[in-house]
Amino acid sequence: MFIFWFSFASILLIFLLHSLVKFFNPNPRKLPLPPGSLGWPYIGETFQLYSQDPNVFFASKQLRYGSIFKTHILGCPCVMISSPEAAKFVLVTKANLFKPTFPASKERMLGKQAIFFHQGDYHAKLRKLVLRAFMPESIKNIVGDIESLAVDSLNSLEGRLINTFQEMKTYAFNVALLSILGKDEVLYREDLKKCYYILEKGYNSMPINLPGTLFHKSMKARQGLAQILAKILSKRRQMKLQHNDLLGSFMGDKEDLTDQQIADNIIGVIFAARDTTASVLTWILKYLGENQSVLQAVTVRIPLSQFNYLDFLYLQSGDLENDCSWLLVLASQEEQESIRQSKEKFLRWEDTKKMPMTSRVIQETLRVASILSFTFREAVEDVEYEGYLIPKGWKVLPLFRNIHHNPEIFPGPEKFDPSRFEVKALIIIFLAEIFVV
Ligand code: HEM
Numbered sequence: 134m135f136i137f138w139f140s141f142a143s144i145l146l147i148f149l150l151h152s153l154v155k156f157f158n159p160n161p162r163k164l165p166l167p168p169g170s171l172g173w174p175y176i177g178e179t180f181q182l183y184s185q186d187p188n189v190f191f192a193s194k195q196l197r198y199g200s201i202f203k204t205h206i207l208g209c210p211c212v213m214i215s216s217p218e219a220a221k222f223v224l225v226t227k228a229n230l231f232k233p234t235f236p237a238s239k240e241r242m243l244g245k246q247a248i249f250f251h252q253g254d255y256h257a258k259l260r261k262l263v264l265r266a267f268m269p270e271s272i273k274n275i276v277g278d279i280e281s282l283a284v285d286s287l288n289s290l291e292g293r294l295i296n297t298f299q300e301m302k303t304y305a306f307n308v309a310l311l312s313i314l315g316k317d318e319v320l321y322r323e324d325l326k327k328c329y330y331i332l333e334k335g336y337n338s339m340p341i342n343l344p345g346t347l348f349h350k351s352m353k354a355r356q357g358l359a360q361i362l363a364k365i366l367s368k369r370r371q372m373k374l375q376h377n378d379l380l381g382s383f384m385g386d387k388e389d390l391t392d393q394q395i396a397d398n399i400i401g402v403i404f405a406a407r408d409t410t411a412s413v414l415t416w417i418l419k420y421l422g423e424n425q426s427v428l429q430a431v432t433v434r435i436p437l438s439q440f441n442y443l444d445f446l447y448l449q450s451g452d453l454e455n456d457c458s459w460l461l462v463l464a465s466q467e468e469q470e471s472i473r474q475s476k477e478k479f480l481r482w483e484d485t486k487k488m489p490m491t492s493r494v495i496q497e498t499l500r501v502a503s504i505l506s507f508t509f510r511e512a513v514e515d516v517e518y519e520g521y522l523i524p525k526g527w528k529v530l531p532l533f534r535n536i537h538h539n540p541e542i543f544p545g546p547e548k549f550d551p552s553r554f555e556v557k558a559l560i561i562i563f564l565a566e567i568f569v570v
């Protein structure tokens with residue numbers, strides 16, 4: 134009897150001890166957390182981040198702790214990663230272990246069904262549909278129309294003092310609509326633009342949905358956008374025509390997307406495409422303005438009066454020089470020559486492939502400006518990376534800018550030097566391309 138009682142008590146004790154150990158050490162394999170400091174309870178290192186340039190904050194952390202480190206900002210414990218390999222691990226190879234996280238207000242505004250908020254099969258399907266509409270095969274057909282939009286924009290700038298970013302946003306919006314809705318829907322362009330601009334104004338406002346607030350106006354504008362899209366959808370269904378723009382891709386019979394899913398993703402892609410492209414175009418102008426030798430290498434000057442569709446353009450000199458009667462054509466003399474020889478009335482896809490120098494300027498601008506400094510995810514379970522533990526529920530931030538500005542990968546990282554992209558190998562590390570192209 135005593136023996137029975139004794140063994141029972143021992144088992145209970147062992148069980149209790151085991152639970153206790155587990156309670157205090159949920160990580161039985163004792164993987165360490167990444168290096169770094171979590172700062173004060175709750176507020177963590179939020180002040181340090183907000184009281185200095187965030188790029189300096191991240192860069193000094195990286196210098197001290199290496200390419201993976203922990204911190205605590207805005208109430209969340211985070212792991213920051215700043216090596217290409219780690220970014221690939223989180224965003225591509227082990228994407229299933231890290232889910233996207235956005236504030237609920239952003240989801241409501243862009244639409245819950247939009248690609249950014251999802252993982253798994255639905256995400257993969259949307260990704261396929263978006264890529265299909267932006268593959269060279271599909272884009273090919275609208276290169277000439279994009280050229281016309283660019284020419285119209287430039288003509289509209291003549292003699293005006295402009296805010297470059299604003300003009301680039303208008304241009305990028307028009308190109309986005311063209312690639313999403315094709316040529317037929319110019320009718321709706323102004324209405325869509327009106328709604329979208331209101332939506333955008335409230336995007337970063339306090340999410341209080343009461344009459345009169347910016348957020349409320351944005352939410353209404355969002356409904357407006359959805360209504361216009363519903364009109365376009367029903368028209369297309371009546372006409373029963375095949376379109377190979379993004380809307381056509383979403384509407385495919387096989388895809389089986391609901392109208393709401395289509396609307397959320399159309400709005401989402403406008404959102405993803407417009408400001409990014411407009412920022413990059415604006416930075417290109419700035420960097421070219423600051424480096425005359427690169428500017429000369431990629432431009433040919435043609436008096437506006439002699440401009441015709443045989444020449445093509447991307448940018449205008451308004452901000453760089455006061456003389457608006459010159460167009461800057463973003464292709465070197467040789468690039469221009471080889472294009473001109475083959476060129477018909479409009480610019481063609483093949484022509485854009487003959488502009489290596491121009492491509493390097495774009496790549497280098499994407500690198501130096503790194504317009505999206507980082508993104509974030511949340512670990513859905515405990516994850517091991519390079520011997521460290523990334524605990525379930527922690528945020529994980531791939532720091533694109535730190536990767537693009539790492540002097541070991543890009544010597545003299547602050548310098549705008551397109552010639553560094555003459556070396557092919559470097560392009561692999563260039564992140565934005567992995568996701569977008
Ligand atoms: C040059 C400007 C652009 C830059 C720097 C850029 C950058 C990025 C980055 C870093 C992401 C990943 C975000 C994340 O997963 O957390 C992303 C996602 C995305 N971008 Fe862009 N982007 C640009 C232009 C565009 C354009 C023109 C489109 C139009 C098709 C677009 C559509 C998307 C979409 C649909 C996603 C979500 C992809 C997914 O969740 O799988 N982006 N972009």
Ligand SMILES: *[C@@H]1O[C@H](CO)[C@@H](O)[C@H](O)[C@H]1NC(C)=O
Binds near residue numbers: 424426548549550551
């Ligand atoms: C301009 O760019 C060229 C080529 O990329 C580079 O060699 C040169 O040092 C740059 N000049 C300045 C002032 O940054």
